Amino acid sequence: MISPADGFTLPIYFDLGAVFVFALSGVVVAIRKGYDLVGMFFLALATGAGGGLIRDGLFLQQGPPLFATNPEYLAVIAAAALVGLLFGDHPFFNRRGVAIIDAAGIGGFAVVGIELSLAAGLSVPTALLVGVINGVGGSVIRDVLAGDPPLILRPGQFYALAVLGGCFSYMALTQWLGLAVVLAGWLTILITFAIRMLSIELNWSTRPVSREGWVRFLRRKKE
Numbered sequence: 648m649i650s651p652a653d654g655f656t657l658p659i660y661f662d663l664g665a666v667f668v669f670a671l672s673g674v675v676v677a678i679r680k681g682y683d684l685v686g687m688f689f690l691a692l693a694t695g696a697g698g699g700l701i702r703d704g705l706f707l708q709q710g711p712p713l714f715a716t717n718p719e720y721l722a723v724i725a726a727a728a729l730v731g732l733l734f735g736d737h738p739f740f741n742r743r744g745v746a747i748i749d750a751a752g753i754g755g756f757a758v759v760g761i762e763l764s765l766a767a768g769l770s771v772p773t774a775l776l777v778g779v780i781n782g783v784g785g786s787v788i789r790d791v792l793a794g795d796p797p798l799i800l801r802p803g804q805f806y807a808l809a810v811l812g813g814c815f816s817y818m819a820l821t822q823w824l825g826l827a828v829v830l831a832g833w834l835t836i837l838i839t840f841a842i843r844m845l846s847i848e849l850n851w852s853t854r855p856v857s858r859e860g861w862v863r864f865l866r867r868k869k870e
Contacts, residue, residue, distance in 0.1 A: 661832055662699065662713065665755030667723040669785040670695030672748045674731025675740045676793050688728050693792055695724045698756050698784030706777050707767050746847060750809070753782040754839030757813045758832040771822075775814045782810035782839075802853045805846035813839030 673694030677687035696714040703712035714720045760781030764774035783799050790797040798806045816838045820831035
């Protein structure tokens, strides 16, 4: 169990599951780019643990990060590396496959980030922010290390917005509907995955920021 504060526990499999799928995405990217074994494991480690390290080191600051105090994290990253070595050349593991793997993990990270933040006494808006950062942090680190533009920084199919939607869903399920943390967590993972996959299938996309577009929008409002 994850227990960063008295009176609060969260099943660790939420975090470990998200770490596994994100580490697997790092392995797949490393194989696709021709990394050696050391580079592959390092990218898997950075991808799987990156969001949690940002969460624990930058926002929570309650001692060593969970990744550094629990050997199960290294175990699941090693397992992801093994799975990637065995099946990483399968046709599924292309760019679309990596996106699907990401979609399976971002909801779990969002839930963990929110709950740990609330347990640490952070405000609800800050907890939502931490949930989003926890959800996208690993993929940002993976893309930067692999030399790819991070998804969160460029226009495209919903990614950070899918995580944000999941975070708001989790708060609504727990704070307004009073659902148990575990049930709300699983529903949030499904909701986040659905939003992300629908954005891929239906090409729901953000647009580049355009000063001219905002000027036209404001002029229409005045009229």
